[in-house]
Amino acid sequence: MHFKPALAAIAAVGLAFPAAAHEHDESSVLAALTEAFSGADLAAAPKIVDCTLSGGARARCLSLTVRPEPSGYVPGPWCPTSADDGPDVSGIWLHDGRVFDADGSFMGQIAELFDDPAWQMVDPDTGKIAVTDTKEKCAAAARPDVGAEYANTCVECLPEYLDPDLTVTYVIPLHPVPAQAPAPTRDAGSGVAFNGIRLDAPAPVDAILGAYTIAPFDDCGGHINLFVGYHYHAATDCIGASAGGSDAHAAPVGLAMDGYAIYPTLSDEETAAAGLDSCFGHEAAGLGYHYHAGPAGGNAILGCLSGQFGCVLEGGAGQCDASQRRGPPPRD
Numbered sequence: 625m626h627f628k629p630a631l632a633a634i635a636a637v638g639l640a641f642p643a644a645a646h647e648h649d650e651s652s653v654l655a656a657l658t659e660a661f662s663g664a665d666l667a668a669a670p671k672i673v674d675c676t677l678s679g680g681a682r683a684r685c686l687s688l689t690v691r692p693e694p695s696g697y698v699p700g701p702w703c704p705t706s707a708d709d710g711p712d713v714s715g716i717w718l719h720d721g722r723v724f725d726a727d728g729s730f731m732g733q734i735a736e737l738f739d740d741p742a743w744q745m746v747d748p749d750t751g752k753i754a755v756t757d758t759k760e761k762c763a764a765a766a767r768p769d770v771g772a773e774y775a776n777t778c779v780e781c782l783p784e785y786l787d788p789d790l791t792v793t794y795v796i797p798l799h800p801v802p803a804q805a806p807a808p809t810r811d812a813g814s815g816v817a818f819n820g821i822r823l824d825a826p827a828p829v830d831a832i833l834g835a836y837t838i839a840p841f842d843d844c845g846g847h848i849n850l851f852v853g854y855h856y857h858a859a860t861d862c863i864g865a866s867a868g869g870s871d872a873h874a875a876p877v878g879l880a881m882d883g884y885a886i887y888p889t890l891s892d893e894e895t896a897a898a899g900l901d902s903c904f905g906h907e908a909a910g911l912g913y914h915y916h917a918g919p920a921g922g923n924a925i926l927g928c929l930s931g932q933f934g935c936v937l938e939g940g941a942g943q944c945d946a947s948q949r950r951g952p953p954p955r956d
Contacts, residue, residue: 664820675944677932690820692853703778715840726840770835779839781848795944797883806928815880822855859917882931
């Protein structure tokens with residue numbers, strides 16, 4: 625089994641520590657992880673806390689509290705406002721394993737793409753595209769029970785709509801713990817990138833399209849939810865890797881919610897990882913078990929979580945007990 629008592633978190637940042645967990649003191653682990661997340665917008669110093677994982681296991685976890693905005697680039701753009709808008713002022717959409725530019729031309733072809741004449745994103749008289757251009761419209765349209773008045777609207781939430789005090793705390797086991805069966809990522813997300821941004825579960829595309837709305841991602845695969853801030857639904861080159869890569873294997877880009885490292889889709893510059901299980905994980909010499917992010921067009925950063933997972937705490941308060949399911953945050 626790949627659930628060995630190894631310091632997966634240390635392996636993830638490429639540090640040369642022995643494999644046995646008992647040979648490490650927690651201060652060394654914390655220092656390594658703090659360095660790995662040095663590019664994140666930290667709201668508090670990382671720390672190690674007691675936690676209860678999804679399967680009921682009691683564990684020691686990394687507690688990482690971040691402000692959910694990237695520090696290395698400005699998110700967006702997302703929605704075009706007219707049929708003439710090109711990819712430079714628009715985001716992307718993921719469909720059938722492909723990445724589309726969600727520009728004005730794309731919006732004009734949606735009825736054909738989805739084979740549904742009820743779609744009419746572009747006003748036939750003006751060429752304009754309806755966009756959620758206020759915080760109130762964003763909040764009303766980015767939810768499960770979208771009102772009919774938002775049909776044929778492009779949904780975007782801007783960074784300035786976020787509460788300036790919004791923080792998110794990730795509580796992730798230092799040592800992966802076996803799960804009786806793989807778990808879907810919808811409860812806790814896939815993990816967190818080393819730039820501090822949430823690697824989320826698949827976007828609820830069926831619900832979004834069912835309301836005749838489109839909620840594009842920016843070119844980095846991210847968009848904004850008022851509850852969890854900016855987050856990714858695709859792993860792209862925007863996600864900075866940690867140190868510790870090699871000629872034979874790329875460096876990791878983040879940690880999964882069960883404590884395993886997440887590597888890019890390609891194991892090196894050209895080669896896709898081979899022998900992946902349903903969660904997109906496999907064993908590799910010198911690395912142990914780890915994940916590779918799914919292709920961007922697939923709307924799944926991970927297929928599932930192999931180990932017991934920790935918690936995502938909005939606002940940074942509370943103790944992590946992932947065995948008491950909170951459910952996912954409201955719709956993207």
